[in-house]
Amino acid sequence: MKMFNKLLVVSVFISLILPSLTPAQTKQKITLLLHNGKVFTADENYSIVEAVAVDGEKIVAVGKSKDLKAKYQATKEIDLQGRLVTPGFNDAHAHFLRGALALLNVDLTGAKTLSEAKQKVADKAKTLKAGEWLTGRGWDHTLWGGKFPSKTDLDAVAPNNPVYLVRVDGHVGWANSAALKLAGIDQKTANPNGGEIERNANGEATGIMKETAQGLVSRLVPPPTPEQSVKGLELALDIAKKYGITSVQDISGYETTKLYRQFLSQDKLTVRITEMQTFDDSIETLKKQRAEFATFKDNPSRLKLGALKGYVDGTLGSKTAAMLAPFSDDPHNSGIPRRTPEELTKMIVERDKEGFQIALHSIGDRANRMALDGFKEAYRKGTVTSQPNGTGFFVLEPEIKRHRIEHAQVVNPSDFKRFAELGIIASMQPTHAISDKRWAESRLGEYRVLGSYSWHLMRSYGVHVPFGTDFPVESINPYRTLYAAVSRQDEEGNPNGGWQPQEKVTMAEAIRCHTYESAYAEFAEKEKGEIKVGMYADLIVHSKDLLTIPHKQIMQTEPIYTIFNGRIIYEKK
Secondary structure (H helix, E strand, O other): OHHHHHHHHHHHHHHHHHHHOOHHHHOEEEEEEEEOOEEEOOOOOOOEEOEEEEEOOEEEEEEOHHHHHHHEEEEEEEEOOOOEEEEOEEEEEEOHHHHHHHOOOEEOOOOOOHHHHHHHHHHHHOOOOOOOOEEEEEEOHHHHOOOOOOHHHHHHHOOOOOEEEEEOOOOEEEEOHHHHHHHOOOOOOOOOOOEEEEEOOOOOEEEEEEEHHHHHHHOOOOOOOHHHHHHHHHHHHHHHHHOOEEEEEEOOOOOHHHHHHHHHHOOOOOOEEEEEEEOOOOHHHHHHHHHHHHHHOOOOOOEEEEEEEEEOOOOOOOOOOOOOOOEOOEOOOOOOOOOOHHHHHHHHHHHHHOOOOEEEEEOOHHHHHHHHHHHHHHHHHOOOEEEEOOOOOEEEEOOOOOOEEEEOOEOOHHHHHHHHHHOOEEEEOOHHHHHHOOOHHHHHHHHHHHHEOOHHHHHHOOOOOOEOOOOOOOOOOHHHHHHHHHHOOOOOOOOOOOOOHHHOOOHHHHHHHOOHHHHHHOOOOOOOOOOOOOOEOOEEEEOOOOOOOOHHHHHHOOEEEEEEOOEEEEEOO
């Protein structure tokens, strides 16, 4: 009886209290609620919901607007008014800091004539003291008729300064006579392994330094000052937030992490950085770097070390890509492999054995085959087994390494299947296709070009294809990446229907490649790349609905909001 009376008292108390509670007091408090929108989750089903709830750094709910508004009370609410929301862009391949630093020097990107490039150099030279280095990048001789420039072009406009300018692809340097003299380059200087000093009929260096030969001059260029590095990173972060980029897989080198750590400690690092180490470094050096980095105990979701980045060959634009057969427009040239197949395989096997993820720049079909052969040998000597992946091909499980080929631009038809069989990630940059289409077919021929820039074909084999920009080789603008992936057209809309249109993907696929697939490539797909409960709240509210607008409007799209780690870091005014 006493127990009954106690229960009666409790029930009466609850009945008296509940009516006094307002709806707001019964709601769960969170920091941010986005509702009344079109939230593209980027999951494997390309699901779309209306709202997403965020508390602190993480997503706590996705679903219908009325349900989330009924359940949560947010410190800040954003009425999306039907706008599209996607995960933040993850640039799977960028020279992030180096690209920003390059913007502080002479920028020759887009210079349509040699005269225009020379004028920019002349203007910069006027601001320097005699003997100071004049550096820059971005020139593209294919816009000037296809002939490489020479040292005499630079001597005429900057006679009192050593000049060194890197081609847009980063694989050819252009030096003047003063720079060559400082480097000690003369008729007796031998070509380094994996490189070439271009010479004229008299055996004199022309000023064009291909692949590893660049190091003969570039090693003399003074490194950026600490002040320049800070300014460059601030510039890069400002650009990233305005484009909705919340993660970057950077190829600037281990030493760059010191600057990133400085910004992280000051809460100024507004992208998640995965920094690649250098494949060419000794295993001892690589391990020492890893051990040192581990002592810093930084938040790995904000800053971590990733794959070992190496180079197998050069580029198509500079005709240094390693090809199985000569270039169609240069029948005596098959490109420049950086090392022999035997040397490459040996290095891959050694680093694979130590547990490193490997990412190899491979442009030409020979280079891609060399990389695949090396990975195959590494797996043959390892203990990883093969299992079907549901596409009729076999992949290596468990995926403990996720080795990558960067660019994978020209692939022999028989090698696409090998990407799938070996479980190799094809890290690709769609904007290369619309930049290179002017001369790609003349370089490759009408048949070989069918296996180039083939992200749709790669995906049809079940290969993981993350998207990146290759900044500053290409614009860091991810909307341009999406545009190239779905249209295969240049900014003027040419050609009609797209270049090699069979390689187009849908916008939904392209967004997933630039978000989830990029996260997968860095072992982070369980924490970012999709809009789902438990993921970090890295989001973009877009100005246009990318899923429905005509292709020509993609490049006119921009973020209204960029949300990083649950915070609004950019708002379009």
